[in-house]
Amino acid sequence: MLKHTEVKKGKVVILKKDPYEVISHSHNVKGRGKSVVRAQLKNLKTGSITQKTFRREDEIEEAELEKLEAFFIYSHRGKYVFHKKGDPSFRFTLTEKEIEKKADYLIEDTSASAVIFKGKILGISLPVKVSLRVKEAPPGIKGNRAEGGTKTVTLETGKTVETPLFVGEGDLLEINTETGEYVRRIKKA
Numbered sequence: 001m002l003k004h005t006e007v008k009k010g011k012v013v014i015l016k017k018d019p020y021e022v023i024s025h026s027h028n029v030k031g032r033g034k035s036v037v038r039a040q041l042k043n044l045k046t047g048s049i050t051q052k053t054f055r056r057e058d059e060i061e062e063a064e065l066e067k068l069e070a071f072f073i074y075s076h077r078g079k080y081v082f083h084k085k086g087d088p089s090f091r092f093t094l095t096e097k098e099i100e101k102k103a104d105y106l107i108e109d110t111s112a113s114a115v116i117f118k119g120k121i122l123g124i125s126l127p128v129k130v131s132l133r134v135k136e137a138p139p140g141i142k143g144n145r146a147e148g149g150t151k152t153v154t155l156e157t158g159k160t161v162e163t164p165l166f167v168g169e170g171d172l173l174e175i176n177t178e179t180g181e182y183v184r185r186i187k188k189a
Helices: 096-105
Strands: 012-015 018-029 035-043 049-055 066-076 079-084 087-095 111-117 120-125 129-136 150-155 160-164 172-176 182-187
Touching: 066 120, 079 096, 087 096, 087 120, 096 120, 160 172, 160 182
Parallel strands: none
Antiparallel strands: 012 018, 018 035, 035 049, 066 079, 066 111, 079 087, 111 120, 129 150, 129 172, 150 160, 172 182
């Protein structure tokens, strides 16, 4: 059991028999030393987001999640197919709803961790940084600093991202999967 002050971003708790991930939290102290934690929670089964206030007397159960190392194989008609690391015959499929925005970072052989709760795969988590190639990039115009020296490029997955003017077509970039932002150029084309 968790104390109400241990409910923090990234923790997974059980409410109404479903696992909820804490997206954000704030710790507030009321009069006479009473404190509460207000949290925004995401249901890992349905994807719905809810607000909850935890008090000192609340019994909060932490969810026991399992992780399974996997690799992305391919997508077809809104379904994403993965296989277990070290066992290509063990495959599982997730829908667009279960993948969410993570599809923007999936190319063949992308490593991922499948999140399992009570024997059911709920979704995946990706590494914080992934390497993606630039598919389309407008030319950087010398002296164009009015827009802060950035341009919008399209990655091989179809995702668009703001990059410095020197990034060109075919460059390999490091992208942060949590913020969706450009980190650095790994290799020039």
